[in-house]
Amino acid sequence: MLVATMGSIVFGCILPHGFEILEALSGDNPGLMARTRESAGQLGEQMRQAAPDVLVVLTPHGTRAEGQFAVANAERMRGTLEAHGAEVTLERAVDRGFAQAIAGEAQARGLPVALLNYATSEGPLSCLPLDWGALIPLHFMPQVPVVVINPPRGPDYGPHLRFGAALAQAAVAGGRRVGLIASCDWSHTHDEAGPYGHHPAAALLDAQVVAHLEAGDLEGLAHFDPQQIEDAKPDGLWQALVLAGALPRPGRQVQLLSYEAPTYFGLLCAAVVPGERLT
Template sequence: MGSIVFGCLLPHGFEILEPLAGSDPVLMARTRESARVLGEQMRRAAPEVIVVLTPHGTRAEGQFTVSNAERMRGTVEAHGAAVTLERPVDRGFAQAIAQQAQAGGLRVALLNYATSEGPLSCLPLDWGALIPLHFMPDVPVVVINPPRGTDFEPHLQFGAALAQAATTGHRRVGLIASCDWSHTHDEAGPYGHHPSAALLDAQVVALLEAGDLEDLGGIDPQHVETAKPDGLWQALVLAGAIPRPGRQVQVLSYEAPTYFGLLCAAVTPGEPEGPG
């Protein structure tokens, strides 16, 4: 029987990747080390496929988008350096997730590009997926982009559908919620400074430390607007996929070395299966 064997929240700032850190390798060093730890935990869990929930990539208003190409490939560039990553897509599992979610009344789009199969069937791997995957075992992936909005119930439902697809499809699944948090920590940043950034990120850390992922959906919408996090939607899908009881959350680190918050956390299901 399949199941979700390990989950985590990981950010996607470019400088987390050491080759892209430029002249200040300590800028996101704490997050980088936590990402390495989460990568090792994922390896020990031995997933057959990794699902990445990203806020970037191809978005469709009001729909969950699910990668359904043969492969995904992307490049991230910063400080005169570049990192490229390519992964095959587990198309059977992508289709199973979509079918399970659609059966529950959710709006889902399966995405492909150019040809239905073959070497031209390749979607871009955005930085929200590429950066977390850089630390992870080399297994097939499915990349999902949840819709934005203030109604979070569909995200919990989609997470439950994803978990059900893992069970019925006999897949050992690793799940990554790629989440940067508030983007208004620094006046010099592109969104300026707002005091709600520190308040919202502190609330997120407290909720995660308490294991209350579902309560992320209750954060004041005005704070969401002014703090500008991009993690709520992915984290709530993860909450639906790895529900209480038995869920354990370990916050490894939080920092805001630039204008946005970076948080790393492991989310362990109750009684995960062993390899085999």
């Protein structure tokens, strides 16, 4: 595996965030998401080999600023997840300098960005919640500082591709070795017993997502019909398209590790990296 010496995105991946991916939160059914758990472990090992000095997590569930790319700018983030009588807590320092650099580069390109903090500008109270969309992927990753970003949702995906390009440029300009994680669950209407019921669009959309990834065509995720998105209810499109903008063609390779839908939503793990670093 080659290691970049200049600032760049050294490894990217798509990871889901179902609670039971963490074995400690799987209760008496550790096999429910075992395939995804194994793939997440493989992606974590690939990330460690790439040796990033900062991890950027794109989550759909963090603190939102409507219509804006919400970038955490607190000193740290901390979260606790509870399920099946167990809990998992994770805390990470925030790379505020890089968070501000990403925001500045995106704003210079005319993109709407909100830098988020809590209570005080710095110090022990400057702490934002670490949501499950960030905490679960980070559980498998090396312990380096983080930047957590919540992209806006909506039918216009051009800003997401442009934000990804801004993120990549900030890495180059700052000489940063960045690991980029798109936290994505897919269709949420696979199971009648789930909170959103069943719709046949779920299986169709997820199959198309898998096909796009197998073809290395992340940009193709921008072409789903709005009604299909409404019926299938994925929450991964926006983060995946930021990843596409950050690691564009040519020179990008995608390696699909696994897909499963053991409950009402789809889970997918994939490596998305510069071609020379994919083994």
